[in-house]
Structure formats: structure tokens, C-alpha cells
């Protein structure tokens with residue numbers, strides 16, 4: 227848990243860090259992972275974000291060391307794009 231009683235933002239030294247639930251987005255081994263409602267402190271001025279370490283540890287435990295399964299579809303084999311012959315209108 228993060229104590230957030232009017233902490234001054236260490237990035238801009240102007241804004242104040244506020245407790246928020248935001249979406250954590252990170253790329254693990256080429257796969258985009260988006261986790262909504264992660265506890266974090268976010269600056270109300272420059273939007274610098276400091277995620278809750280407990281939440282990040284849980285996300286890392288879920289993703290694991292090998293990362294999430296790839297979200298890429300295997301390439302389909304087939305003719306692919308076939309060029310059509312151009313058909314011009316007949317001359318009059």
C-alpha cells in the first residue's frame with residue numbers, strides 16, 4: 227500500500243501525487259499486456275506515475291518469467307495476394 231498524503235511529485239516538484247486506479251500497460255516479450263484498475267500514485271500536474279509495488283509483483287507473478295502467450299496469429303498459408311490482370315474498357 228502506498229501512503230499518499232499530499233506527496234509532492236518527485237518528477238516536476240510542482241504537482242501532488244494522488245492515489246488512483248489506472249490501467250497498467252507493458253510489453254512482455256513482444257506481447258502487449260493491459261491490466262485495468264491498478265493502484266498507483268499519479269501526479270495531478272505532469273501525470274508522472276508510480277505504480278503500487280504489490281500490484282506490480284502480482285502482475286509479474288501472473289505473467290511469469292516466460293511471459294504471456296504470444297498474441298500473434300500464425301501466418302496463413304495460401305495464395306496470398308494474387309495480381310489480377312488489368313481490364314481496360316474496349317475502344318470505341
Ligand SMILES: [Zn+2]
Pocket residue numbers: 235236237238239240241242269270271272273274
Ligand atoms: Zn509531477
